[in-house]
Amino acid sequence: MAHIEAGLRTYNKFSPFPEEMNRQIVGLMADYHFTPTEMTKENFLKEGKPKNQVFVVGNSAIDMFQYTLKDDYTNEALSWQADKKMILVTAHRRENLSDLEEIFDGIAEIADEFKETHKIIYPIHMNPIILEKAQKLLQHSNIKIIDPLDTINFHNVMRHAELILTDSGGIQEEAAFLGIPVLVLRDTTERPEGVLAGTLKLVGTSKENIVNETRTLLTDKTKYERMSGSKNPYGDGTTSLQIINILNEK
Structure with a gap:
C-alpha cells in the first residue's frame, strides 16, 4: 500500500x-x-x-494546475468581481462551526471597510448550519456567495484572488503555488512549512484577528509582497x- x-x-x-x-x-x-x-x-x-x-x-495537487488552468476561462462570479480586487473565502471545517459568527462578522467588516477596492467571493459549503449563518451574516453588496465549485472551476477562480481566507488544508498548498497569500482560519495547521516559508499565516477564528491581519496585508505593500513572493515549498x-x-x- x-x-x-x-x-x-x-x-x-x-x-x-x-x-x-x-x-x-x-x-x-x-x-x-x-x-x-x-x-x-x-x-x-x-x-x-x-x-x-x-x-x-x-x-500531487500541484501537478493538477498544468491541466486545470485555462487562459480563456470565464465565470459569472469573476464577471461580477472584475471591477475590483478579489478576496476569496472558504470556511467549512467542523471544528469551526461554533466560531462561524466570529468568522462571518469579520468577513462582513472586511467587506465594508474595503468596499471601494475589493469584493469577496465565497463558494459556500452546503452544510445547513453554514448556509443559515452565511445567509444571515454575509448580506453585503460586496460579498457574493456562490455554489461549491469543482476543481477546474475553483482553480480558475482562485488564480484571480489577491488574498485568500480559508480553513481548508489543500488550498494552503495550492495558493502557495499561485503566489497568493493565505490567512488560515485555524489555530493549527498540518502544513507548517507554509508558515515557515511565509506563504500562509495562522490567524484563528476571532473577528479581531481576521480583520486586523487582512487589513495589514491589504494596506501594507511590503508585507503583502513578502508573502506573495515567498517560495512555494510544496x-x-x-x-x-x-x-x-x-x-x-x-
Missing part, C-alpha cells in the same frame, strides 16, 4: 477532524509513504518509520511522475 500526501500532522486528533486521525491510521498500514516536504518526512522518521519507505516528492508539478518512477523500481 502506498500513501500519497503522507506525514501531515497536527498531533491534535480533533484538528482537522477527521483527517488527522485518518492520516495516522493510513500511515500505520502503508508500505510506502510519499510525503510532500522534508518536514513531513521528519514526522515519519520520528514515528519510527524506516527511511527506505519514506520519499519526499512534493504534493513541489514543482512533477510529483506523480516521481511516484511512478519510484514504484517502478520496487
Whole structure:
C-alpha cells in the first residue's frame, strides 16, 4: 500500500477532524509513504518509520494546475468581481462551526471597510448550519456567495484572488503555488512549512484577528509582497511522475 500526501500532522486528533486521525491510521498500514516536504518526512522518521519507505516528492495537487488552468476561462462570479480586487473565502471545517459568527462578522467588516477596492467571493459549503449563518451574516453588496465549485472551476477562480481566507488544508498548498497569500482560519495547521516559508499565516477564528491581519496585508505593500513572493515549498508539478518512477523500481 502506498500513501500519497503522507506525514501531515497536527498531533491534535480533533484538528482537522477527521483527517488527522485518518492520516495516522493510513500511515500505520502503508508500505510506502510519499510525503510532500522534508518536514513531513521528519514526522515519519520520528514515528519510527524506516527511511527506505519514506520519499519526499512534493504534493500531487500541484501537478493538477498544468491541466486545470485555462487562459480563456470565464465565470459569472469573476464577471461580477472584475471591477475590483478579489478576496476569496472558504470556511467549512467542523471544528469551526461554533466560531462561524466570529468568522462571518469579520468577513462582513472586511467587506465594508474595503468596499471601494475589493469584493469577496465565497463558494459556500452546503452544510445547513453554514448556509443559515452565511445567509444571515454575509448580506453585503460586496460579498457574493456562490455554489461549491469543482476543481477546474475553483482553480480558475482562485488564480484571480489577491488574498485568500480559508480553513481548508489543500488550498494552503495550492495558493502557495499561485503566489497568493493565505490567512488560515485555524489555530493549527498540518502544513507548517507554509508558515515557515511565509506563504500562509495562522490567524484563528476571532473577528479581531481576521480583520486586523487582512487589513495589514491589504494596506501594507511590503508585507503583502513578502508573502506573495515567498517560495512555494510544496513541489514543482512533477510529483506523480516521481511516484511512478519510484514504484517502478520496487
